[in-house]
Amino acid sequence: MTGRPEGTDGALCGHWIGAERRHCHSVDVVRPYLSGLRCPLHTPAALAGRPETPPGPGWPAAAWTTPSPQSASALFDQRAVASGKRRSSPHVYRAAQQAVQERKS
Structure with missing residues (x-):
């Protein structure tokens, strides 16, 4: 036992809440970002006061097979x-x- 709360997949929001001097440790819909794992309240867009970008179609299927x-x-x-x-x-x-x-x- 590590003493930290665990979600269904073990992912925890790693955002540091400075006023409370603790990490968020939320397990609700945690996704990876460049700054680390974040819950919807602490994504880079949410912290900047912007709405989340909608998910797009992603890369084309042949993106890595097309000769350059x-x-x-x-x-x-x-x-x-x-x-x-x-x-x-x-x-x-x-x-x-x-x-x-x-x-x-």
């Missing part, structure tokens, strides 16, 4: 290094030329 333009530019950079149009160190240039030769074979 940066990965495509890496391919063009390798080709530019192999052709000598882009400056690079001698060992990188030789490796790029060798990779191009292997692809042609």
Whole structure:
């Protein structure tokens, strides 16, 4: 026994109530925030006097599988290094030329 109140999932609001010199320790709808676990009364928006932002749709399903333009530019950079149009160190240039030769074979 830790001597602290426990909720259904064990999460406690960690907001420090300075006037009462104690932590809130509420267990009602505690959610994680950057500042720690907070109950609805002590969320960053509630403490700033703003309404809570409504939950949105979230990230798209393919957000992490979509190729970025940066990965495509890496391919063009390798080709530019192999052709000598882009400056690079001698060992990188030789490796790029060798990779191009292997692809042609």
